[in-house]
Amino acid sequence: MTPSSAADLTGLIVGMDQRGSLSAVRERLATGEDPRRLLEECRAGMEQVGKMFESGEYFVSALIMAGEIFRQAADMLLPLMTVTESPQDARKAVIATVKGDIHDIGKNIAVTLLEARGFTVVDLGVDVEPERVARTVVAERPDVLGLSCLLTSGFEALRETITLTREHTAGWEQRLPVVIGGTAIDQRIADHADADGWCTDAADGIAVVQSLME
Numbered sequence: 001m002t003p004s005s006a007a008d009l010t011g012l013i014v015g016m017d018q019r020g021s022l023s024a025v026r027e028r029l030a031t032g033e034d035p036r037r038l039l040e041e042c043r044a045g046m047e048q049v050g051k052m053f054e055s056g057e058y059f060v061s062a063l064i065m066a067g068e069i070f071r072q073a074a075d076m077l078l079p080l081m082t083v084t085e086s087p088q089d090a091r092k093a094v095i096a097t098v099k100g101d102i103h104d105i106g107k108n109i110a111v112t113l114l115e116a117r118g119f120t121v122v123d124l125g126v127d128v129e130p131e132r133v134a135r136t137v138v139a140e141r142p143d144v145l146g147l148s149c150l151l152t153s154g155f156e157a158l159r160e161t162i163t164l165t166r167e168h169t170a171g172w173e174q175r176l177p178v179v180i181g182g183t184a185i186d187q188r189i190a191d192h193a194d195a196d197g198w199c200t201d202a203a204d205g206i207a208v209v210q211s212l213m214e
């Protein structure tokens, strides 16, 4: 298999080959490959690791290891994917992973891509109480709220967070756009949670954010 084979990075991540994954990223970048494609292959690897965890083939340690490999790969790839826009485009976003959920890799990618688009991002981190999100929104007056949720058990926290934030911002002249992201998110969940937009990929998420603000 050549280093530029599409299956390569996905397979290396699934095989928990940290050194191999990172040198494949380096080598393939050196041959001029698109960092977006490489990131997508890494993400596909994470998806497979998740499935193998679900089927009992892998344990939580594999999720931790894969997460660490992905984080290091993303550290190399993200700076190459970002185009900084002029400061006059600066807008503000408040971002958090919902209560009960500690996944932050996808959220952090969204934060990086938003910052590269000129957003000032207030990142509240993971496992964030709805009340804290609502209070921060009132204090910071962002142009958009972004919530990450990877666990299906987090969907109620998602809804609770958005409901509470809507109550706190009911007097605003314009409705605050809320975008939600995560592998298990779809239109049904967005409707249930009263979100304005949703995504399963940060690049799409940024496009959704931008269209909601136009």
Ligand code: B12
Pocket: 043, 046, 047, 048, 049, 050, 051, 053, 054, 060, 063, 064, 066, 067, 070, 095, 100, 101, 102, 103, 104, 105, 106, 107, 109, 110, 145, 146, 147, 148, 149, 150, 151, 152, 153, 179, 180, 181, 182, 183, 184, 199, 200, 201, 202, 203, 205, 206
């Ligand atoms: C790595 C990982 C972990 C790591 C997380 C490390 C970290 N620092 O984040 C650790 C080991 C901590 C972990 C723990 C657990 N995990 Co886990 N984990 C994963 C795994 C394999 C990958 C997630 C990931 O990072 N993907 C890569 C990133 C880039 O993709 P992403 O998160 O989807 O993000 C993208 C988009 O969704 C979007 N996005 C995400 N958020 C946002 C926000 C905004 C604003 C925007 C615009 C976009 C956006 O942009 C991102 C970039 O494109 C997934 C499998 C999967 N298919 O997702 C399981 C998975 C999410 N985990 C799962 C489970 C069950 C758990 C545990 C309960 C396991 C356990 N028994 O302890 C715990 C829960 C802990 C908790 N309370 O949160 C399940 C959830 C199943 C379900 N139905 O709810 C999954 C789906 C695995 C599976 N198939 O069973 N996990």
